[in-house]
């Protein structure tokens with residue numbers, strides 16, 4: 226058990242009161258009151274008022290509240306999307322990110338004006354380094370996927386510096402789709418290895434593929450089947466012996482805090498999804514943030530700028546000759562950094578460790594409660610997510626997609642389905658620590674009810690959902706041809 230994460234000091238969210246103007250602690254940058262007036266150029270100004278509906282305030286509020294209920298979100302109901310850690314986003318995070326001293330600053334301001342913000346970025350960096358056990362970090366990437374890409378560019382820079390232009394990155398077949406995409410984008414070839422019969426990395430297959438062309442290995446730990454890679458030390462040694470680097474896809478870090486650290490395992494780099502483990506919003510509620518922590522040997526390749534102290538003041542440092550450059554404007558999504566630090570400070574080290582322990586307990590609770598009706602993929606305790614196959618329901622004429630759609634009729638977001646690909650009719654359920662026992666029990670009851678429906682009326686399940694604003698969509702088509710126009714029910 227890592228003790229270090231627990232040593233992170235717990236602070237009441239009220240400590241952020243210190244960032245209000247006029248108080249000590251975080252120094253407050255100037256607000257809009259003290260910023261110079263900005264004049265919009267005449268040719269960009271409107272000459273006529275925009276056509277906006279004139280409505281009463283309560284009509285406007287009802288309009289938005291009603292719209293917000295047409296989609297599913299974590300404030301509406303349970304959202305056990307596997308590998309996505311859809312935990313509750315505490316509202317205190319938003320309140321703190323909205324403080325004028327944080328929300329009205331500009332990255333164009335002189336560093337001397339934004340000492341408080343720079344200190345906050347340093348504090349968040351230190352906390353994330355404590356959680357991961359790594360040596361240095363960038364907060365720039367805007368998503369896990371961009372973190373992967375950033376780290377792979379650092380791998381490339383590292384190998385080129387050693388005079389080696391290596392060509393391939395190895396991944397297991399349980400890898401998230403962003404892994405091969407990032408590899409290709411970074412200019413490498415992908416070598417995918419089959420998992421062994423326990424759902425873990427196949428060490429013999431790894432040994433066979435390692436040669437002087439392998440730039441590194443990307444591996445998710447715990448993996449996307451919810452299992453800890455128990456041979457991780459051996460795996461990392463093998464890759465290092467072959468001259469490669471090892472990347473941990475840290476999307477599932479919610480299962481590791483206070484239990485094990487990528488740095489102690491020997492990883493060279495790992496990303497964290499602040500919009501998963503550290504409770505900042507996802508997707509449409511984003512933007513995201515995917516900081517990358519690295520071991521000492523990659524530190525000089527980190528994106529610029531980094532924050533340094535010059536003449537007693539914090540400042541940006543751009544003059545880093547080995548840096549891969551920038552991967553985001555300025556220093557990433559600052560509002561997410563405030564939210565993540567708010568979460569870390571309000572939880573404290575013991576709280577973060579308890580989060581991971583409870584995430585694991587909740588997943589195993591679901592795993593055991595559903596095992597009477599749904600086929601468990603592997604008969605061993607899981608980490609943060611429980612993986613089932615819908616094979617038993619398929620035998621009744623119902624596919625996993627029908628189960629997923631039917632859940633929407635019961636007000637629950639479906640789990641991740643058909644991923645990882647190695648599990649037939651896969652249902653990957655990640656309840657997270659932030660759900661109550663009552664919510665988990667309600668979910669279990671609904672899943673058992675759907676199984677009974679599959680026996681009694683499989684045809685009915687094939688046309689679910691029945692209660693949502695839209696029924697079955699061409700999901701790939703809908704994602705590719707987004708129609709975000711607002712329409713009235715009468716237009717539908």
Ligand SMILES: Cc1ncc(COP(=O)(O)O)c(C=O)c1O
Pocket residue numbers: 308309368369370371401403404445449474476477498513515
């Ligand atoms: C295992 C894994 N890796 C990487 C990612 C990519 O993260 P992001 O969506 O922040 O780009 C995800 C996202 O779900 C994931 O589950």
